[in-house]
Amino acid sequence: MGDYFVLAISCIFVNNILLAQFLGNCPFLGTSKKMETATGMAMAVVFVLVMAGIITWITDTYLLKPLDIEFLRTLSFILIIASLVQFVEMFLKKSIPALYAGLGIFLPLITTNCAVMGVCLININEEYTFMQSLVSSFSYAVGFGLALILFAGIRERINIARVPKPLQDTSIGLVTAGMIALSFFAFKGMV
């Protein structure tokens, strides 16, 4: 149990997918202008990442490894994640319309999110067990959401501050992201 806790902490803070591994930077900058969109995106990522983590782990362990065709990993994962997102979208629309409306456009958008793909591949490379990859997927997603929401809060304030013209918008965003990443570096000694 303790191991899972350590794994979760390391995934959320120490190896934060956005601020330590720098994966999924396009939604990080694209959807962080408003708190509302950032929250929507964070929820969608949690949802998809957990589902994708489970399915890809199963595919890898029971199909790719026994058949000795690991070189098809990337290709098959893309196909699986894309279909999964489509499936989830249909399922939600029918069964939980409220959640579907809440996630809106972000659900199909993360079909092509590299954070999702990255986490699935990390799970395999680190040779996690099923439970471990479940925890890691969930924690990475929470870390993603945490960073995104923190960043959106900061950007909303930057919006009403006097920023020199050459630094406005995305440039000050990147500078800020760098500084948050530095502050997350402090977690390095924890685990």
Next chain:
Amino acid sequence: MTEALLFMLGIGGVCGLVLSYASKIFYVYEDPRIAMIENNLAGANCGGCGYAGCSSAAQAVVEGKASPSVCVISSSEGIAKVAEIMGMDPGSASPRVANNTCDGGKRANTKYHYLGVNSCKALSGFFGGQRECGVGCLGLGDCIKACNFGAIDMGPDGFPVVDETMCVGCGACENACPKNILQVKTMSERLLDFNQEDGALAPCSQRCPAEINIPKYISEIKKGDYKAAVQTIRMRNPLLLSCGRVCPHPCEDLCRRGIEDEPVSINQLKRFAADYEMKSGTRVPITCAPDNGRKVAVIGGGPAGLSCAYFLRRVGYQVTIFEAMPKLGGIIRYGIPEYRLPKKVLDWEIEGITRLGIETRTNVRFGSDFGLGSLVTAGYEAIFMGIGAWKDYSLGIPGDHLEGCYNGINFLSRSAMGEKLPLGKKACVIGGGNTAVDCARTMLRLGLEKVYMVYRRTRKEMPANEVEIVASEHEGIDFVFLAAPSKVIGNEDGHVTHLEYLKMELGEPDASGRRRPVPVEGSETLLEVDTIVTAIGQSPDASFKEETSRRISELALTRWSTIDNDPTTLQSTSIPYIFTGGDSATGPALVVDAIGAGRRAARSIDLFLKGEKIAPVEKSLQGKRIEESVFTTVPGITPIKRAEMPELPVNERIRSFVEVDQVLPEDQALKEANRCLNCCRTCYNPDNSIKESYNA
């Protein structure tokens, strides 16, 4: 290798099967219009509309939460198609564009220095902003930050400027603006917009019955952009050539320069811009919203009817004008003489309006040739009655029916149609209004030797325009003031020989504030004349009520024979689909009043046909003055002489109907335009210290 191939094929097949099966299980009924609308949106999923992707936007349109013009990058055809799918009026689907109504910027005085958060929203929390003007732009540019399309920039004068070519009309700036200054509206909405108490309005615009944005068109003339000036005037007034000639310009009375100096000659500048368009030979194009297929009848082709038809046509209605006389124009054709408004000019102006696609039927009189029933059967859904006030009041004294007695409007319209009336040598006109002056000056031009004007008060109380009175004095018309006609005396043939009148003196002021004339006992005097024209006022000709259906007999009239209406919405009080305006609603008034009323009625008709409640405009100004824009002194003015109106010399003009007043030459017009202070509600550009006030 085979395993790899099989694996990929297998996984592809499984995914495909699962998805196709899932799409059956998880099928949700969706309004087919959503997909149809989505096909007509841009499909970029850009989020510019504020909805999460194109399908959400399409859904919002179907649910009625968004307008057909929701897509910010869609073309106008795309918008029209969406409107068609929704069965909506495409008129309301014309593209929306942002507009900054405040151009005061830094020139308004500062109340305090603000060093807080760089946002209009925060600043407006402190006593509504740092400037003395309560409605104006705060200048911190929340709208610029809100715009996703780079269409707004901070201009050099401290207020944001919208680049209309970049603007997609998403409305983000309007939402971001804590004042009501940035407005995102369609052309149709702008056309039917009315002055409001909290508007950024100059004193002249507050007063103008047609609500023209006067400082805007004058500054466009200043810049030499005469076409833009014409377009600005046409947003509110389709009869700019006529108004530029005959309007008594109440706006100039309130001109802020007029407090320290002579007022700006606003109307001459309007005429200059209008004449520029006519002389250039090419018409400035007028845009109309797409046709919405709904029919409106306009009875009466006078200024009110033309104005109502013009605005309804521009917002997308099919309009037909029914006119009793042989040509359109109403009182401005048949009541205003040729020397003030040449028929050629009027024809050019009216052609510009009718060629927008307005049908006209002339020589048909409401009540005799057609009735309410025929209009309703022909599919007209609303009716505007602008029948004017053509019935002259009669004198009601003994002998007023003798040979040689005429009535004002009747006389003017008959001579305008070219009828040769048997006039004598000496004539008198009874009355002191514009119609009376027109009659007198017309008779002079028809070759009479002597023309008197008989008025029961003094020159000061004459309701006619000052310029008209001065011109008639120059032309040699004799005035008999303080005279009340008591009897018309004729000879054995029943022809007029004399007018007997009583001398009057001024007594106590009456309800209108003018001193009431009181007759002097035994002061009967004879005036030797052989023609008498009575021009003492008119009322609408209500004879249509006698001859048609029962329904029209329900139309309520006031005791002055005007159509009883709600003065704010102009809807008749008795029959909901009848609207009115102009002289038939108010009794004789100014041309520009009728034009304003035509537009007001067009707004009500638009609301009526859309099935919305015809509510008066909120905080409607309706010619009232805004308290804070009333000044007693205006610092920073150096008196500059007002441009003189060029007119034909008296001896050249008095025997012909050639136009008397001439247009300003271009250099004079530019000089006059530069006298304008470009006022707004409280701020203005003083003559000398523009730079200093900007830095303050």
